[in-house]
Amino acid sequence: MGPGPINADPRVLRAMSAQLVGQYDPAMTAYMNETMALYREVFQTRNEQTLLIDGTSRAGIEAAIVSLVAPGDRVLVPVFGRFGHLLREIAERAGAEVHVIEREWGTVFTDAEIEAAIVETRPKLLAVVHGDTSTTVAQPLEGLGAICDKHGVLFYTDVTASLGGNAFATDALGLDAVTAGLQKCLGGPSGSAPATFSAKAVDVINGRKSIEAGIAGSDAEIATTRIRSNYFDLAMIFDYWGEKRLNHHTEATTMLYGARECARLLVEEGLDAAVERHRLHGAAMLAGVQGLGLEVFGDLAVKMNNVVAVRIPDAVNGDAVRGELLEDFGIEIGTSFGPLHGKVWRIGTMGYNARKDAVLTTLASLEQVLRRHGAAVVGGGGVGAAYDVYEDAK
Template sequence: MSEQFEQINPPARLLMGPGPINADPRVLRAMSAQLLGQYDPAMTGYMNETMALYRQVFKTENQWTLLIDGTSRAGIESVLVSLIEPGDKVLIPIYGRFGHLLNEIALRCGAEVHTIETEWGAVFTPEQIEEAIIKVRPKLLAIVQGDTSTTMLQPLEELGAICRRYDVLFYSDATASIGGNPFETDAWGLDAVSVGLQKCLGGPSGSAPVTLSARYVDEVRKRHHIEAGIRDRHHAEGKGSMIRSNYFDLPMILDYWGDERLNHHTEATSMLYCARECARILMQEGLEQSIARHRLQGDAMAQGLAAMNLELFGDQTNKMNNIVGVYIPDSVAGEAVRSVMLEDFGIEIGTSFGPLKGKIWRIGTMGYNARKDAVLVTLSALENVLRRMGHKCTAGAGVDAAMAVYSGQ
């Protein structure tokens, strides 16, 4: 007799960690729409609308703005493996875990990776990056905009012009920050950007929107090869070395999303509906409005935490709007607090990685959860848990401080 399981019925949770967060119910409903055939005009129509919507999200005119089917790091690997030929020089400034991830992926693509590092909780100046570019002369600069491991937001505004000056391609992953912090693909001179849905876009993990400049696409198209099984007419083949991955081969993926509609994978239809709805909701609210909402809710959370006699982590002038790090006070056990918050209050706050493990909690206010009620409920629950566990703070101080931020608007 085979084991039987009940239908899916997750417990009620308010997810105030570094992501995933609670999905917007409209996004979840969009995923329950029935499927379409891959080449149904209705399906290709939705693919084209999704491209148009993400051009707005990324603030770009790039034709090649589409989805990679997988989690956020699928977008990263796709951008890197399609470009990097073994031996290519890549410069990666690392200021947290996701810089290490870019390094890790680029190394596996065969790149000669050069890194510069700063302590967790800080970011780089444009001068530091320019200096490293001059020294390394890389083909590609790869850097994350927001690193949830440290809550930091790396300023990117000036890096595009620097990259152009030295003929360097410029790539950023903005999974943690997009929709909650300013991001300007074209104005900042980015050649490739990848993101995920599970942070400020209010969706589940599982689809990775990317946008690619003409300059980047020209480069990767030099490595264009078509699968034997579908090569049934004259296709131009690139002279570059074969891309090491079929799944992440962007020239082939572009042929699928473009007018050629050449079959590659079978598009993950429900996740496409989901990604489309995430962007549609964001554009209905307005990108500037969404960023302002994340700034307000993030400020309220940070001020509330500080008022509870907690010390905020890292350079507060370069923090993402949508997440705050806070030192775990010596008087309490960090994981015990997280457990009580989850088990008794149904609220998840985040732990941390690497050098910050056991030292800080990370508390997110992002996407659907960048809301006043979510902030106030979290602050009041955390205050109760901390006080019961022996941390000293004034009753109500956290909520009062958050309220002061709201009334200051």
């Protein structure tokens, strides 16, 4: 019941025990095409270039940034939690001139704040995390597509923490690049990064391939614009997933089976139904921890459905409580990073763990552990408040 990775859906685990097939076996290339189509539904996009990056969600982020951004390009990163810092760092290592605006953890930016920074820094790319699990809040994206369009800025977001559990639609939001991971609301393991790229983003990326092929003049120009990574060279990855089937890496077959099953589960359930499920169980968990008498952290108006940050009561040792929950009750909850380290626990209700029994056993167990550690808790208050949410939803 942490902020991810979480228990995988048993159907995903079974899919990952299927025997391998060769990478150019028609069965395998059909699976690849099917996976692209499934993730177009998951991402709510018509983007042709919708595929998997073979690595953890961080690999998807680096592939997007290193392929879109050449050394010296300006990138604007609004930072409101740990993963904004990660986007900044990856863009810096890609040689970008990175501009950062920061907000206190637990809050998000207004559109006006981001537009003002765009006007001031004139970036090629706006790179913003959607949901930052470190703080549990999600940056509203609704107004940013039009702003990026108006100023000629590429618009990229990472939705690893939010996808599948919170409303999201790539094309409607005007996004040019989106990356994700399986280990949160998608109910799979870390190790595959679904991603999608607009035609505009594809043109930028493929333009860097053309230059590599010798169209540009000087060596210096080639050295500047060539994509700095082979593994993350999306132009090559597009050609591997596309009709050309040009050999690049050897597709991670088992991870593809897992990613495909995650998407099948979500599409079968229906994206709206999955978001509603996360909303319901997230609301029950939020009401439950509040019902126990605990305080929550962050702006609840923009809290993700799938995770809640709970202030650790002064009376208890946060790590001792987490350890006892894990060791004696078999329930894991998360710690946090940076300014929140030692101050909050993070409790997830996502993917396969967005279930009534998971919510109620967690609240029941947390009450008992807190009690044994001498914290003041409202007896039955957590489970009772969660039950109330479930009753109201009937």
